[in-house]
Amino acid sequence: MSIESPKIEKEKLSREPIIERAGVVFDDFDVSFFNDAEELAGDGFEENLTETKKMVDDILGSEWKIDDKLRVYLFTDENQYKEYLKRNFPKIPDDMATFDRKTESVFRCGKIPENEEFRDYCRAQMFSGVGHEMAHLHPFFGGVGNKASKGKWEQEMICVFVEDKVRTKTGSDLMQKMSMENAKKELEKFRNKEGNFSLEAADTNWKNFYSLERLFYPWLEKRYGMEKLRQLWTVLFKDKKGISESLKEIYGEDIDDLEKQFEEGVEKAQNYEELVK
Numbered sequence: 001m002s003i004e005s006p007k008i009e010k011e012k013l014s015r016e017p018i019i020e021r022a023g024v025v026f027d028d029f030d031v032s033f034f035n036d037a038e039e040l041a042g043d044g045f046e047e048n049l050t051e052t053k054k055m056v057d058d059i060l061g062s063e064w065k066i067d068d069k070l071r072v073y074l075f076t077d078e079n080q081y082k083e084y085l086k087r088n089f090p091k092i093p094d095d096m097a098t099f100d101r102k103t104e105s106v107f108r109c110g111k112i113p114e115n116e117e118f119r120d121y122c123r124a125q126m127f128s129g130v131g132h133e134m135a136h137l138h139p140f141f142g143g144v145g146n147k148a149s150k151g152k153w154e155q156e157m158i159c160v161f162v163e164d165k166v167r168t169k170t171g172s173d174l175m176q177k178m179s180m181e182n183a184k185k186e187l188e189k190f191r192n193k194e195g196n197f198s199l200e201a202a203d204t205n206w207k208n209f210y211s212l213e214r215l216f217y218p219w220l221e222k223r224y225g226m227e228k229l230r231q232l233w234t235v236l237f238k239d240k241k242g243i244s245e246s247l248k249e250i251y252g253e254d255i256d257d258l259e260k261q262f263e264e265g266v267e268k269a270q271n272y273e274e275l276v277k
């Protein structure tokens with residue numbers, strides 16, 4: 001007879017998830033643990049998160065004084081994570097970690113594995129994921145609510161660089177080792193088609209070259225130092241110059257030459273350490 005009330009729909013869209021959470025508030029952070037994320041976070045969580053922020057600040061070159069608390073949401077159950085995102089951030093893709101303009105960072109890391117090495121890896125993933133999102137929100141890029149760049153080099157790859165540093169520092173270099181192995185494969189695949197490797201060409205289809213790309217900034221840092229790398233990022237992000245022009249300006253080298261040296265470096269290196277440490 002009567003049309004059903006839309007009230008039910010409204011309740012479904014409530015910001016509060018219908019799952020239990022534990023929380024901790026300290027310094028710059030307001031953290032919510034869902035599922036068994038608190039167990040994964042482990043002892044020393046507060047120190048690790050504070051240290052993560054310090055690393056982000058050091059890499060990006062200025063201290064971030066947070067007015068409001070950074071709200072971090074940590075999940076280990078993938079379905080509940082996706083449900084939470086769908087409910088609260090309907091426009092955001094269900095990637096591994098995300099944030100909105102209110103300094104919220106959401107992260108999931110699957111079920112906690114029994115195997116100790118993978119457990120350490122998952123814990124490191126948790127901190128590196130949050131570090132990645134913190135980098136996106138950092139004043140270096142204009143702070144909370146800044147518009148992400150269209151080109152990946154100006155922001156995304158910088159956040160990946162930060163993420164990898166945090167992950168290694170938190171105690172797992174499994175991802176870096178995998179990146180190195182995959183990069184060698186990527187190099188081969190690319191060679192077969194085109195004969196050589198080009199960052200600019202990769203730009204149009206970057207997912208195919210992900211492992212190679214995530215090694216490029218660490219490789220530049222090893223060769224020329226962190227200060228120069230930060231100068232490169234400034235030219236790329238703040239002056240909005242292209243990658244070729246920026247590399248030339250900061251390192252005085254043509255992109256083709258740098259690419260060739262990088263390519264040879266990846267090929268020659270026996271392992272990750274040899275290439276970037």
Ligand SMILES: [Zn+2]
Binds near residue numbers: 132159
């Ligand atoms: Zn990102």
